Amino acid sequence: xxxxxxxxxxxxxxxxxxxxxxxxxxxxxxxxxxxxxxxxxxxxxxxxxxxxxxxxxxxxxxxxxxxxxxxxxxxxxxxxxxxxxxxxxxxxxxxxxxxxxxxxxxxxxxxxxxxxxxxxxxxxxxxxxxxxxxxxxxxxxxxxxxxxxxxxxxxxxxxxxxxxxxxxxxxxxxxxxxxxxxxxxxxxxxxxxxxxxxxx
Numbered sequence: 001x002x003x004x005x006x007x008x009x010x011x012x013x014x015x016x017x018x019x020x021x022x023x024x025x026x027x028x029x030x031x032x033x034x035x036x037x038x039x040x041x042x043x044x045x046x047x048x049x050x051x052x053x054x055x056x057x058x059x060x061x062x063x064x065x066x067x068x069x070x071x072x073x074x075x076x077x078x079x080x081x082x083x084x085x086x087x088x089x090x091x092x093x094x095x096x097x098x099x100x101x102x103x104x105x106x107x108x109x110x111x112x113x114x115x116x117x118x119x120x121x122x123x124x125x126x127x128x129x130x131x132x133x134x135x136x137x138x139x140x141x142x143x144x145x146x147x148x149x150x151x152x153x154x155x156x157x158x159x160x161x162x163x164x165x166x167x168x169x170x171x172x173x174x175x176x177x178x179x180x181x182x183x184x185x186x187x188x189x190x191x192x193x194x195x196x197x198x199x200x
Contacts, residue, residue, distance in 0.1 A: 023043065
């Protein structure tokens with residue numbers, strides 16, 4: 001297990017379920033996407049058996065969706081932690097964006113796969129993506145509302161606008177990854193856009 005993935009995957013790292021999730025992540029990195037990954041490769045990376053795999057997951061896609069759930073939750077926790085605390089609104093936004101982009105930069109293949117391939121799995125994958133987008137939007141709204149308690153010049157952020165921000169930023173990140181760019185270079189642009197929308 002790599003140090004970065006250990007951060008993204010909470011819980012006992014030596015449990016069979018977590019080992020299988022790490023095995024899925026390693027197989028995705030190896031191929032560069034989910035499409036070519038097989039259960040046999042996940043089991044090989046996890047150093048366990050197919051029987052153990054099917055005790056925890058119905059199939060490959062179920063394992064991937066479980067990995068998506070854990071990574072999504074950890075990303076949101078990391079961003080929330082970075083955005084809390086003292087300091088002006090702009091600094092908190094910068095910390096949150098830096099936390100998010102830092103993880104994406106450390107795990108470009110895994111991040112791109114989670115962003116682009118989850119919805120293609122089917123209804124369960126689409127539901128995961130929609131739920132994740134809603135959680136992102138609500139988290140941004142909470143960040144703004146907390147800041148408005150101390151700075152009345154900030155504009156309230158409607159859910160629809162927060163949804164546009166998350167969707168546009170997600171697409172921008174994917175484009176940067178496709179082009180092989182360092183996604184941390186998006187920090188200044190994203191911060192500027194967010195301030196333009198929220199600062200009165």
